[in-house]
Amino acid sequence: MSVIYNRVALIGLGLIAGSMAHAMRRAGLAGEIVGTARSAETRAIAQEIGLCDRITETAAEAVEGADLVVLCVPVGAMGAVAAEIAPHLAAGATVTDVGSVKRDVIEQVGPHLPEGVHFIPAHPLAGTEHSGPRSGFAELFDNRYTLLTPGEGTDPAATARLRALWEGCGANVEEMDADHHDLVLAVTSHTPHLIAYTMVGVADDLRRVTDSEVIKYSAAGFRDFTRIAASDPTMWRDVFLTNKDATLEILGRFTEELFALQRAIRRGDGDHLHAYFTRTRAIRRGIIEAGQDTDAPNFGRTPSKREVPGA
Numbered sequence: 001m002s003v004i005y006n007r008v009a010l011i012g013l014g015l016i017a018g019s020m021a022h023a024m025r026r027a028g029l030a031g032e033i034v035g036t037a038r039s040a041e042t043r044a045i046a047q048e049i050g051l052c053d054r055i056t057e058t059a060a061e062a063v064e065g066a067d068l069v070v071l072c073v074p075v076g077a078m079g080a081v082a083a084e085i086a087p088h089l090a091a092g093a094t095v096t097d098v099g100s101v102k103r104d105v106i107e108q109v110g111p112h113l114p115e116g117v118h119f120i121p122a123h124p125l126a127g128t129e130h131s132g133p134r135s136g137f138a139e140l141f142d143n144r145y146t147l148l149t150p151g152e153g154t155d156p157a158a159t160a161r162l163r164a165l166w167e168g169c170g171a172n173v174e175e176m177d178a179d180h181h182d183l184v185l186a187v188t189s190h191t192p193h194l195i196a197y198t199m200v201g202v203a204d205d206l207r208r209v210t211d212s213e214v215i216k217y218s219a220a221g222f223r224d225f226t227r228i229a230a231s232d233p234t235m236w237r238d239v240f241l242t243n244k245d246a247t248l249e250i251l252g253r254f255t256e257e258l259f260a261l262q263r264a265i266r267r268g269d270g271d272h273l274h275a276y277f278t279r280t281r282a283i284r285r286g287i288i289e290a291g292q293d294t295d296a297p298n299f300g301r302t303p304s305k306r307e308v309p310g311a
């Protein structure tokens, strides 16, 4: 594949930025990759492992002359980063992000960007529970979706170019309205994460079940919850604070269904439970048929670097 952007600036150097750097290099998509992170420690690690071609101390320096700037920081930090880089952006540059929530990022970032700069929000639906500059790997986006949420009036050529970059990183790319994105992700990722956090918290609170029993007997269900609930606390705090309405909407529905199942259990209504579980099993089959997971049994798998649906 050939170079799509001459200089890509990655702002924030964690799991997603690191994986983008590896994936862009794998396919030769960027002439130069410049990176920066808030802490000197992260910048030093990135330097040491050669994550980027060049590391700068500030975001303002990183974006100088870049034709693509990717904001890879927690959602709650996007606005401040946009304010810092705005005066230093090159004319005609594209600014994008990888945040897990789209409407809030658009509202935070959009107002700071000068005329002549393209703003195309994006969200790769791929991730792991690991974070930091050492956690990235080139295959993270392979055969996963990346959703672009360009606003009305966005230059189609700029969108097509960003699409080509994500496709070069291995992703399937689709465009979506930002509000719809936030609702879909509340169902597929945000609320499930909240449920996992809750379940692990409940097990931790249950003093009758000692810690060692919880760990020793953690069969697939609980083990999967613990993996999801090990995700980065800052990132997930920001997801819930910024995708508030959609998450509350889905949580409301979830609570109603949970109460219905609770009632079925109390009344011994096996038909209700069986019909419900039959319906949910079909959804799993659909995900496998769509190539978004395998039907290999979960037991005994190696958790390292295994992908989980992105946030």
Ligand code: NAP
Binding pocket: 011, 012, 013, 014, 015, 016, 017, 037, 038, 039, 040, 042, 043, 072, 073, 074, 075, 077, 081, 098, 099, 100, 101, 123, 124, 125, 126, 127, 128, 129, 130, 131, 132, 133, 232, 235, 309, 310, 311
């Ligand atoms: P990460 O590994 O925790 O890295 C976050 C980076 O952001 C670090 O370089 C960190 O700098 C920097 N940062 C944190 N707080 C900051 C602040 N207040 N101001 C400036 N920089 C700050 O995170 P990640 O998993 O790559 O996530 C990055 C973005 O991708 C988030 O918006 C997240 O919603 C989105 N996303 C994540 C996943 C996932 O599963 N992890 C999937 C899809 C999208 P220091 O290291 O110097 O602290």
